[in-house]
Amino acid sequence: MLNFIKYEWLRRWKFFLAGILVFVLADLDLFSRIISQESPNYISVILIALVFTLSAALVVDHLGRLYRTLFSDEGFTELTLPLSGYQLLGAKLLAIFLECVAVMTIVGIVAYFDAIYVDMIALNWQLPSLTWEIGLEVLKGLGFILGGYIIFVLMVYLSLALAKSIFATFKHGILIAFGCFIVLAKVVDYLGDILSVSARYYLHGSVAFMTTTDWLIIIVLIGLLFISTGFLLNRKMNL
Amino acid sequence: MDFDIKIPIYLQIMDRIKKDIISGRLQRGDKMPSVRALASELQVNVNTIQRVYQELEREEVVFTLRGIGSFITEDEEIVQRIKQEMAYEILESFVQGMRELGYDSETTLVALKKHMEVKPEWNY
Amino acid sequence: MELLKVNGLTKKYLTKTVLDNLDFSLEEGKIYGLLGPNASGKTTLMKLIAGVTQPTAGDIVVNGHHIGVMTKQVVSFLPTTNHLPKWMTIGRCLSYYQDFYRDFDLKHATERVELMGLNVSQKITSLSSGMLGRLKVVLAMSRQARLYLLDEPLNGLDSISREKVLQMILESVREESTILISTHIIREIESILDKVILLKNGQIALAGDAEDLRLTRKMSIEELYKEVYENA
Numbered sequence: 372m373l374n375f376i377k378y379e380w381l382r383r384w385k386f387f388l389a390g391i392l393v394f395v396l397a398d399l400d401l402f403s404r405i406i407s408q409e410s411p412n413y414i415s416v417i418l419i420a421l422v423f424t425l426s427a428a429l430v431v432d433h434l435g436r437l438y439r440t441l442f443s444d445e446g447f448t449e450l451t452l453p454l455s456g457y458q459l460l461g462a463k464l465l466a467i468f469l470e471c472v473a474v475m476t477i478v479g480i481v482a483y484f485d486a487i488y489v490d491m492i493a494l495n496w497q498l499p500s501l502t503w504e505i506g507l508e509v510l511k512g513l514g515f516i517l518g519g520y521i522i523f524v525l526m527v528y529l530s531l532a533l534a535k536s537i538f539a540t541f542k543h544g545i546l547i548a549f550g551c552f553i554v555l556a557k558v559v560d561y562l563g564d565i566l567s568v569s570a571r572y573y574l575h576g577s578v579a580f581m582t583t584t585d586w587l588i589i590i591v592l593i594g595l596l597f598i599s600t601g602f603l604l605n606r607k608m609n610l
Numbered sequence: 611m612d613f614d615i616k617i618p619i620y621l622q623i624m625d626r627i628k629k630d631i632i633s634g635r636l637q638r639g640d641k642m643p644s645v646r647a648l649a650s651e652l653q654v655n656v657n658t659i660q661r662v663y664q665e666l667e668r669e670e671v672v673f674t675l676r677g678i679g680s681f682i683t684e685d686e687e688i689v690q691r692i693k694q695e696m697a698y699e700i701l702e703s704f705v706q707g708m709r710e711l712g713y714d715s716e717t718t719l720v721a722l723k724k725h726m727e728v729k730p731e732w733n734y
Numbered sequence: 735m736e737l738l739k740v741n742g743l744t745k746k747y748l749t750k751t752v753l754d755n756l757d758f759s760l761e762e763g764k765i766y767g768l769l770g771p772n773a774s775g776k777t778t779l780m781k782l783i784a785g786v787t788q789p790t791a792g793d794i795v796v797n798g799h800h801i802g803v804m805t806k807q808v809v810s811f812l813p814t815t816n817h818l819p820k821w822m823t824i825g826r827c828l829s830y831y832q833d834f835y836r837d838f839d840l841k842h843a844t845e846r847v848e849l850m851g852l853n854v855s856q857k858i859t860s861l862s863s864g865m866l867g868r869l870k871v872v873l874a875m876s877r878q879a880r881l882y883l884l885d886e887p888l889n890g891l892d893s894i895s896r897e898k899v900l901q902m903i904l905e906s907v908r909e910e911s912t913i914l915i916s917t918h919i920i921r922e923i924e925s926i927l928d929k930v931i932l933l934k935n936g937q938i939a940l941a942g943d944a945e946d947l948r949l950t951r952k953m954s955i956e957e958l959y960k961e962v963y964e965n966a
Contacts, residue, residue: 447817615954
């Protein structure tokens with residue numbers, strides 16, 4: 372499994388490096404312009420556009436990782452490795468999860484240095500001091516976003532897996548995958564509605580707080596999606 | 611070695627080995643190459659060579675000492691026997707061919723004799 | 735010893751039956767030719783044994799296990815298509831195989847890469863179809879697998895490459911391993927086959943020992959093949 376992650380990253384390290392570089396450059400550029408009160412020029416625009424493009428590319432790449440396995444000839448390599456479908460999916464998801472954590476950490480570090488710099492030149496920005504409570508809230512927020520993202524990725528993966536297993540005899544696999552995704556989105560939405568929203572309102576009367584139930588729902592959803600996708604990858608693929 | 615793919619390959623290899631024994635290229639008591647070595651030399655499957663050795667052993671042309679290898683028979687009688695067998699086969703196909711051309715036993719013999727005396731001039 | 739056993743294997747697509755209730759087994763230590771024209775079910779059968787496609791009915795047992803991780807450890811599959819990750823170099827491919835397959839012989843594979851006129855620093859995308867064909871055979875045959883599934887290994891190769899590839903296949907026959915080669919080009923390959931299985935419309939039209947067939951039918955496997963498929 373770790374070997375699998377190794378090759379996922381060997382394939383992309385240049386892309387990651389470029390992304391980080393562009394992000395840091397964009398941050399430096401913007402920040403120096405704010406300090407010196409210059410208006411951003413075309414370089415800033417290009418840098419920011421690049422940051423957005425690369426982030427979008429990362430998302431597309433995350434979704435494409437299973438697409439490439441199931442819809443291209445490379446699948447004959449990956450699906451004949453002595454790994455179970457669960458291991459394969461687990462490795463892919465773990466890689467994606469770690470990449471997201473890495474992106475968040477890098478953004479966090481850059482933001483932290485920005486804040487220190489602001490403090491140093493005393494622009495009269497009132498920085499709230501970092502307490503455990505705030506830290507925990509931030510972590511919770513990030514965890515929620517990450518959980519949501521993983522669910523989204525898994526929904527796409529399950530749709531792709533369905534298109535290449537149960538619906539494999541039909542042509543236009545990608546259209547079928549899209550159809551599966553729409554149905555899945557409805558189901559997940561519905562589940563979220565009946566389970567989460569009611570629970571949240573009952574317990575807190577507010578949507579601002581994540582309850583234990585909410586976390587549980589995220590975990591259960593990830594679990595269900597993982598098991599069903601892994602099961603299909605393990606025993607039901609028709610390449 | 612080029613094979614005629616219409617004929618079982620093991621038979622062709624057996625024939626070649628027998629010819630080599632009769633012609634003296636392979637001497638009595640000589641050690642035969644290993645199955646793998648011969649397979650790789652002739653570019654055929656090891657199982658084919660295994661079959662060749664089995665058949666040769668059955669015909670007592672070759673004998674195997676466990677763990678040492680296969681050897682060509684020491685028995686002159688057997689060498690003579692395979693020589694006769696091969697001669698018989700050649701003669702059979704020769705006679706068969708002559709029959710098809712309309713020669714009977716007598717005319718075949720005359721033609722053969724003439725051929726042996728005079729070098730081929732194709733005017734029998 | 736029986737290495738692979740196939741029972742009542744059927745594969746249907748929407749309207750088409752590709753494999754129809756196949757029963758056969760493969761012995762250890764033998765080279766099998768899986769022969770048949772295009773669309774006779776050869777590739778589907780290979781993919782089923784490799785575990786990348788699932789049967790509609792019936793089952794496959796390799797080395798005592800149903801298709802799964804256990805069989806993938808001992809089955810070396812060479813598909814017809816270019817299945818190697820496009821971003822890799824040949825050297826990266828070798829280490830990929832080394833990392834995932836315990837039975838991969840890196841040293842031997844590296845030597846063979848050179849023998850085949852390839853270079854470890856070449857990128858997969860820069861290879862011609864002939865070079866790719868040779869590389870695929872090197873990768874597949876450098877595993878000490880129990881069952882090799884070679885789907886059209888001679889396709890797209892020139893005659894010199896074909897000879898080298900056949901030589902490499904021959905070198906790899908071991909007592910405990912079985913090689914299943916699918917092909918519709920029979921002349922070059924028939925002298926290395928122990929047994930042949932002729933597929934026709936998803937069924938076995940003829941199966942047997944290659945030498946015995948030559949002896950009893952008095953013709954080459956290629957001629958036999960023509961006879962079987964011309965009377966279709």
